Amino acid sequence: MKKLINAPENVVKEALAGMAIAHADLIDVHFDPDYIVRKGAPHNKVGVISGGGSGHEPMHGGFVGYGMLDAACPGAVFTSPVPDQMLAATKAVNGGKGVLHIVKNYTGDVMNFEMAAELAAAEGIEVASVVTNDDVAVENSTWTAGRRGVGVTVLLEKIVGAAAEAGADLATCKAIAERVNANGRSMGMALTPCTVPQAGKPGFELAEDEMEVGIGIHGEPGRRREKLAPARDIAEMLAGPILEDLPFKSGDAVLAFVNGMGGTPLIELYVMYNELARILKDRNITIARSLVGSYITSLEMAGVSFTLLRLDDEMIKLWDAPVHTPALRWGM
């Protein structure tokens, strides 16, 4: 196992410690229970929090800051955080206007966020939740009942974070979040596996001439294992199911998000973006906004995912609103 770490059991805490120093102007890191919280919390607004297993950086901790998340709860690598973390984070960000939980659809995350929401409610905090489930690759999976939550989560956290920052109330934030999830679809693939530090060996294997199409962000199986193919064919394999599922139609305006899985160089992401842009142009779908980079990752896995979000004017306005987090920043 080749990793820049000290001991496998300390990776998450040490990375959090590094984040705390590197971004001391934006965030505070609380340990035991572990959560990352926006500087100066609680703010006079709806609190927006998320969380999930570590190993997907910069998601979610890298999205804590002005205009996005108020807190993030990192679990062990590829392991749900525990309710104590979500409860502590919920209390830390509650400014009296309620707290929205953004939950990716994985069984452990959903269960633990639900428990935290009940505990918070028992303490008089109003909590609403949204569950993302945008991955069109599989209907059920090793880790989920129903579809997995993937790339749309990043976009949703930005858009809803902007709404909360602008003063939207909890019901409005929840409604916008549900609209974003309903209008977004994703699918990913991998060229190589990844290794959970405490496991010490890859979670699966791929031959030198193989790739996994429809893979999940924990390396869980996708639709099928295939022979390696050119970028243009891979782009079709990912974009096709996404476009058919919603379905996206001629005349739609979308946010096109090409995401690296952690070990993918940027030059390849731009090659893939070029292919996606061609596919969308052929279908008369306009790319109104773009995001290219590694934002929801699977440790050092090499691969790519596409996310398309059908935009309306309000979503565009909220996407464009200022944001200042470790991983996404503009307008300030």
Added chain:
Amino acid sequence: MKKLINAPENVVKEALAGMAIAHADLIDVHFDPDYIVRKGAPHNKVGVISGGGSGHEPMHGGFVGYGMLDAACPGAVFTSPVPDQMLAATKAVNGGKGVLHIVKNYTGDVMNFEMAAELAAAEGIEVASVVTNDDVAVENSTWTAGRRGVGVTVLLEKIVGAAAEAGADLATCKAIAERVNANGRSMGMALTPCTVPQAGKPGFELAEDEMEVGIGIHGEPGRRREKLAPARDIAEMLAGPILEDLPFKSGDAVLAFVNGMGGTPLIELYVMYNELARILKDRNITIARSLVGSYITSLEMAGVSFTLLRLDDEMIKLWDAPVHTPALRWGM
């Protein structure tokens, strides 16, 4: 060779095409000769350009935009661009106040930028050049006479770009660039090699328990091949030679830049940042500014480099100034 590409010989052009669409608000891409140029060029200021082999993305094309570069010339992967590219870019950004060439110290780059500068001068364009050579790992290397130019180049492009944007003249821009280069030092290491697409196989090999310390950004040999070590030991191996070289002293304020080589997940970069912060604290060196991410890469190589830049007040002000490029953005 596992890559998200179509044909090896088309990778650079297709990635440039993707960038052109993804960042159409910021840049234009010109083909044959290939260069990326800031929207609306020339601007009424000193033009700042750079260039070098591709495979180091986002450097340099990702740094074209307001407050940083006016143009970038991408060569083939790990191959210097040709003088025609630099000449065309120089002419495209020349607003009558002269053009600064930022050149990393590699033999091909230096030679071709010199030739382009002479050709531009013959057409009446005032050109000044700065050569970065911040890599303390080796005094000479496969690809250079003298030290290699690495991470400081990123910081220098930001700082000098801000100076040019603020109206500094060519001599002032060159002087600031030289001051940044003189006060910055870097060193890197790799856990895994990388494969140039047209070569089809890794440029070197590393056993499962080996790493290369002091490696260059093309995979060229470093100081030594060693057994894998914990993050804290690797941090000492990189920071030690950097700190001794300038030397950095108790009381210095630095910009600490922890850079991923392309295939390194962010969680590991934060573990390494945490180690670097500890080392600096022990020596009473203050981290005044930070940058953590993959900004000067070697395709899919897994590894890390440290860059430390000793800051003065003017450098801090220029670092903090607004920038809007595909890869670095703040203040706007």
